[in-house]
Amino acid sequence: MKILVTYLTVTGNTKKVADAIFGVIEEEKTIQPISEVNDIGGYDLTFVGSPMHGFGLDNTVKEFIEEKAKGKNIALFVTHASPEGDEPLQGWLDSCKEAAAGANLVGFFECQGEMSKELADAMVKLDDPNLAAWGKMRDETLGQPDVTRLERARVFAREAMSKVS
Ligand SMILES: Cc1cc2nc3c(=O)[nH]c(=O)nc-3n(C[C@H](O)[C@H](O)[C@H](O)COP(=O)(O)O)c2cc1C
Numbered sequence: 709m710k711i712l713v714t715y716l717t718v719t720g721n722t723k724k725v726a727d728a729i730f731g732v733i734e735e736e737k738t739i740q741p742i743s744e745v746n747d748i749g750g751y752d753l754t755f756v757g758s759p760m761h762g763f764g765l766d767n768t769v770k771e772f773i774e775e776k777a778k779g780k781n782i783a784l785f786v787t788h789a790s791p792e793g794d795e796p797l798q799g800w801l802d803s804c805k806e807a808a809a810g811a812n813l814v815g816f817f818e819c820q821g822e823m824s825k826e827l828a829d830a831m832v833k834l835d836d837p838n839l840a841a842w843g844k845m846r847d848e849t850l851g852q853p854d855v856t857r858l859e860r861a862r863v864f865a866r867e868a869m870s871k872v873s
Contacts, residue, residue: 709735709752709869709872710735710736710737710738710751711735711736711737711738711752711754711755711869712737712738712739712745712751712755713726713729713730713733713737713738713739713740713754713755713757714726714739714740714742714754714755714757714772715741715742715757716741716757716758716759716766716769717741717757717759718824719759719821719822721787721821721822721853722757722758722785722786723757724853724858725757725785725787725817725819725853725857726739726757728859728861728865729757729865732862733865738751742756742768742769743768745772747776748780749780752872753781753814753872754781755783755865755868756772756773756782756784756785756808757784757786757787758770758785758787758804759787759788759821760786760787760788760790760800763799763800764804765786765803769807770807773810774810777810778811779810779812780811780812781814781872782808782811782812782814783816784804784805784808784813784815784816785816785817785861785864786801786817787818787820787821787852788800788801788819788820789820789821789822789823789827789842789845789846789849790820790842791845791848792819792820801816801818804816804818814868814871814872815868815871817860817861817864819852819853819860820852820853821849821852821853822849822851823843823849825846827846828843828844828846829843830843831844
C-alpha cells in the first residue's frame with residue numbers, strides 16, 4: 709500500500725498533525741506540502757490536512773480535493789482555533805466534510821490548533837462582538853495541538869489505514 713500525507717499550513721499546527729500521522733505509517737509513504745502535489749493517482753490512501761479558514765477548509769485544499777481526489781480514498785484532518793465541541797464549529801466541520809463529497813472519505817479528524825497572535829489582534833478590533841470575543845480566546849489555544857491531540861491523530865491514522873488495507 710502506498711500512502712501520501714499532504715497538508716497546507718500557515719503557522720505550523722496542521723504540519724504537527726501531519727508529522728504525527730506520517731510517523732505511524734508503516735507502509736510505503738511520502739509527505740509533501742499540498743503545493744508540491746500534482747497527482748494522487750499512484751496512492752492507495754491520501755491524508756489531506758487543512759487549517760480551518762473562514763468557517764471551512766482553506767480554498768486551496770478544497771480545490772485540491774475537488775480537482776485531484778475524485779473517487780480516491782482520502783482521510784481528512786483539520787485544525788481550528790475554536791474549542792472542540794463548540795456549537796458553531798460543528799457546522800463548519802460539516803462543511804469541511806461536504807467539500808470532500810466527491811472523494812471516498814475514509815476518515816475525518818479535527819483538533820484545536822493555536823490561534824496566531826496576528827489573527828487574535830485582528831479579530832479583537834472587529835465591530836462584531838462575537839468575532840471580537842472569539843479573538844480574545846487566544847490564550848486558551850496556546851500549545852495546541854498538544855501531545856494528547858497528536859496521539860488522537862495517530863489513532864485516527866491507524867483507523868483510516870485499516871479501512872483501506
Ligand atoms: C485567515 C484565517 C481564518 C481562520 N478561520 C478560522 C475559522 O473560521 N474557525 C476556526 O476555528 N479557526 C480559524 N482560524 C484559525 C486556524 O484554523 C487555526 O489556528 C489553525 O490551527 C491554523 O493552522 P496552521 O498553523 O496549520 O496554519 C483561522 C485562521 C486564519 C489565519
